[in-house]
Amino acid sequence: MAESHGEAKGTASAHTEAEGGHGFPPFQKETFPSQIVSLVITFVALYVIVSRLALPKVGGVIDARQKAIDGDLAEAQRLKDESEAAMKAYESELAAARARAQAIGAETREKLAASSDAERKALEDSLAAKLAAAEKSIATTRATAMSNVRGIAADAASAIVQQLTGKAPAGKTVEAAVDASLKGTA
Numbered sequence: 001m002a003e004s005h006g007e008a009k010g011t012a013s014a015h016t017e018a019e020g021g022h023g024f025p026p027f028q029k030e031t032f033p034s035q036i037v038s039l040v041i042t043f044v045a046l047y048v049i050v051s052r053l054a055l056p057k058v059g060g061v062i063d064a065r066q067k068a069i070d071g072d073l074a075e076a077q078r079l080k081d082e083s084e085a086a087m088k089a090y091e092s093e094l095a096a097a098r099a100r101a102q103a104i105g106a107e108t109r110e111k112l113a114a115s116s117d118a119e120r121k122a123l124e125d126s127l128a129a130k131l132a133a134a135e136k137s138i139a140t141t142r143a144t145a146m147s148n149v150r151g152i153a154a155d156a157a158s159a160i161v162q163q164l165t166g167k168a169p170a171g172k173t174v175e176a177a178v179d180a181s182l183k184g185t186a
Contacts, residue, residue: 157178
């Protein structure tokens with residue numbers, strides 16, 4: 001241990017001599033010009049390496065990226081224009097289809113209205129003919145019934161008068177009374 005302690009003592013004195021004598025080399029005034037020359041040479045070499053090798057590669061990457069972005073933007077614009085054109089074509093086709101549908105609907109309504117009017121007219125004519133025939137039949141039946149009523153009324157009046165008076169009235173008198181009663185002037 002004594003020897004190691006002695007070595008430590010010798011090392012400490014070496015540091016002390018270095019500190020007192022010369023100091024840290026980058027901070028020594030005597031080495032500044034050589035350090036500046038070394039720094040300039042290193043800086044120029046580093047500048048040449050960066051400007052000749054690294055910067056062109058970085059510039060190439062930036063240019064390639066810009067071209068890719070420009071290409072993507074151009075493609076996006078082209079696709080946008082195509083989609084807008086397709087949308088306009090779709091909207092015009094849709095408007096044309098709606099117009100055709102409305103025209104077909106209007107034409108169908110007109111045909112149905114005309115057909116309905118024709119059927120209604122035919123039905124009205126048929127009903128008018130049936131009504132005229134029914135009215136004629138009623139008039140004929142009424143005339144027949146009225147002539148029968150006149151005879152029945154005359155027979156009934158004659159029978160009533162005979163029952164009441166005991167003698168049969170004259171046929172012309174009974175017919176005149178029935179005629180007057182039927183006309184409403186009795």
